Amino acid sequence: MAKTRILFFLPHLVGGGAERVTINIIKQLDKNLYDVVLVVLSKNGPAYKFIPNNLHVIELNINRTMFSILKLRKIIQTTNPDIVFSSIFRGHIALYFSLLGVSLKPKVFLRSPNSPKLILEKNELSLYMKKLLDLVYKSADKIIAQTPEMKDEIIKYHFVQSDKVEVLLNPIDKELIEEKITNIDNPFNLNNINVVASGRLIEQKGFDTLISSFKKVIGINSNFRLYIIGEDVIGERIKLENLVKKLELENYVFFLGFQDNPYKFYYYSNLYVLSSRWEGLPNTVLENIYLQKPIVATKCIPFMSTLIKDKKNGFLVDVDNQEQMSNAILEYKNLNPDDSFFNHTKNNINSLFQ
Numbered sequence: 001m002a003k004t005r006i007l008f009f010l011p012h013l014v015g016g017g018a019e020r021v022t023i024n025i026i027k028q029l030d031k032n033l034y035d036v037v038l039v040v041l042s043k044n045g046p047a048y049k050f051i052p053n054n055l056h057v058i059e060l061n062i063n064r065t066m067f068s069i070l071k072l073r074k075i076i077q078t079t080n081p082d083i084v085f086s087s088i089f090r091g092h093i094a095l096y097f098s099l100l101g102v103s104l105k106p107k108v109f110l111r112s113p114n115s116p117k118l119i120l121e122k123n124e125l126s127l128y129m130k131k132l133l134d135l136v137y138k139s140a141d142k143i144i145a146q147t148p149e150m151k152d153e154i155i156k157y158h159f160v161q162s163d164k165v166e167v168l169l170n171p172i173d174k175e176l177i178e179e180k181i182t183n184i185d186n187p188f189n190l191n192n193i194n195v196v197a198s199g200r201l202i203e204q205k206g207f208d209t210l211i212s213s214f215k216k217v218i219g220i221n222s223n224f225r226l227y228i229i230g231e232d233v234i235g236e237r238i239k240l241e242n243l244v245k246k247l248e249l250e251n252y253v254f255f256l257g258f259q260d261n262p263y264k265f266y267y268y269s270n271l272y273v274l275s276s277r278w279e280g281l282p283n284t285v286l287e288n289i290y291l292q293k294p295i296v297a298t299k300c301i302p303f304m305s306t307l308i309k310d311k312k313n314g315f316l317v318d319v320d321n322q323e324q325m326s327n328a329i330l331e332y333k334n335l336n337p338d339d340s341f342f343n344h345t346k347n348n349i350n351s352l353f354q
Contacts, residue, residue, distance in 0.1 A: 003035040004353060007081035007106070009072065009091050010038060011065040013045025015231055015258055016200060017170070017283045018087040018113040023050050024171045025085075028349045037079055041068060046231065046258050050176070065090040073098040080104065083353060087111040089125075089133060096136045109353075110137065111144040111168075115301055116157040118278035122204075134158050144168050144352070146281035147303035168352055170281050172290060180263040181291075188268055193221070195329065196269040198229040198262055198284045199276070201236040201255075206275035206298065208243055209320050215247045216326040224252065224329070226273075229265060231258040266291050271332040276300040277319050289313065294335035296328040313337035 006029070010022050026036055038051065039058045051057060060071050065088075072094060076084065084099075084106045086092045092110045099105055119125050125133070137143055137158045143165045145151035151165045188194040199205040207228060217224050226249075228240075237255060244253045259265065262284075266272060272288040274297040285307055288295055295314035297304055298321075308314035313335060315328035 003033060004083065005035045005037070005079065005081045006083045006085060006353060007076065007079060008036065008038045008085045009095055010086075011041045011068070011088055011091050011094070013040060013043065013047040013051075014200075014233070015046040017280065018111075019045075019047040020050065020283055021111075021170045022085075022087045023047065024173050025349055026055065027052060027173060028171055029353070030350050033350065034353065037075075037081065039072065039075060041065065046260075049260065050173075065094050068094050069098045073102060076102060076106065081106045083107045083109055085109045085111070087113055089113065089129070092136050092140075093132055096139060107141040108139065109142045109144060110140045112146065112150060112154055112280065114280040115150055115278055116153040118301075120157060122278060124204075140164070142166055142352075146170055147301065147306075149302045150280065166352060168348060170283055170286060171349060172283065172286050174290065177263050177287060177290065180261045181267045184261070184264045184267075186268045187264060188227075189225070191223070192225045193223050193270050193332075194268070195224060195226045195271045195273055196229065196265050197226065197273045197275060198266075199274075199282075201228075201230050201232040201240065202234060203236070204277055204279075205230070206277045206320065207236075207240055209322055210273060210275035210325065211240060211243050211249065211253055212247065213322040213325040213329065214249060214253060216322070217329050218249065218252050220330060222252075226253045227256055227265060227269075228254070229256045229259050229262050263287070263291070266293060269293060271296065271329065273325075273329065274298060274300070275325065289337070290339050292337045292339050294332050294337050296325065296332065298325075311335070 037056045041060050041062045043059050060068050062068050084095055086095050137160050145154055145165055145167050148167055151167050154160050154165050155162055214226050266288050272293045272295045274282055274285050279300045297308050298319045299316050308316050310316045317324035317328050
């Protein structure tokens with residue numbers, strides 16, 4: 001039986017969730033059933049190191065996604081994939097235009113990287129882009145939602161038929177996590193209560209609220225320390241560092257930048273905090289559930305109440321509520337985490353492409 005050929009289009013290899021999820025999907029595909037090609041604008045980027053060595057990667061050597069259309073069309077015509085897959089909005093649009101005029105069109109699978117409802121409410125998507133995405137989604141063969149609630153939002157806000165939308169919870173790379181927490185040293189001072197947060201340094205992640213909430217935490221217990229892992233892509237770090245100085249938290253809050261191995265920090269931490277204002281499905285929460293860490297998380301998406309059983313494996317707090325976050329961080333010892341959430345397997349991914 002001939003293998004199904006899938007072309008994944010992942011414009012940039014930044015360390016974001018969409019990039020990591022796409023790579024995890026590729027890793028978990030059955031190599032006996034699928035022949036995979038990954039197309040990127042450039043191999044430069046922190047996520048490149050997570051790509052399997054035996055994966056066929058085609059580099060376009062282009063800076064902007066919208067400039068990739070002609071080269072992408074040529075690659076599609078040359079490789080003749082059965083399925084093309086995108087996880088980024090601009091990637092969706094570039095694929096749409098690259099397929100115009102192609103005689104033997106592949107099936108188009110598009111994964112929604114974020115909550116349609118929230119990105120529209122936060123004005124993260126212009127009206128023009130919204131209309132364009134409506135057109136792109138209408139032409140797609142399958143749209144992948146990260147949660148059941150996201151599926152409902154895609155149907156409502158992009159006018160998509162229900163049978164076109166499939167739910168696929170983000171897979172995590174358990175083998176990589178286990179490898180990264182084997183034979184490693186504890187990066188923390190054991191005399192402290194070490195709290196970790198992770199994500200790109202952007203307004204969406206709510207690190208300003210987290211830092212502000214830490215003022216009360218330190219006022220009650222000065223043994224707490226906060227470590228923020230994440231790449232500064234738009235100069236947000238300076239603002240956050242100024243906030244730390246203003247609150248006189250320089251000895252308690254630390255920025256670690258992008259980390260090749262964030263799992264050692266998760267593994268040895270006392271608590272993980274997600275302070276996001278909105279999300280799709282946060283991979284860092286899934287990874288910390290797997291590592292059985294107590295979690296404080298905002299109610300940034302409805303599905304968070306499925307991931308976090310309040311007062312059991314974590315505490316849920318309202319978005320931008322410093323008081324609730326401070327209190328939850330201080331109460332972390334009352335939590336009893338486990339990894340019982342993980343009941344989805346590679347079969348979910350392989351069945352999606354059949």
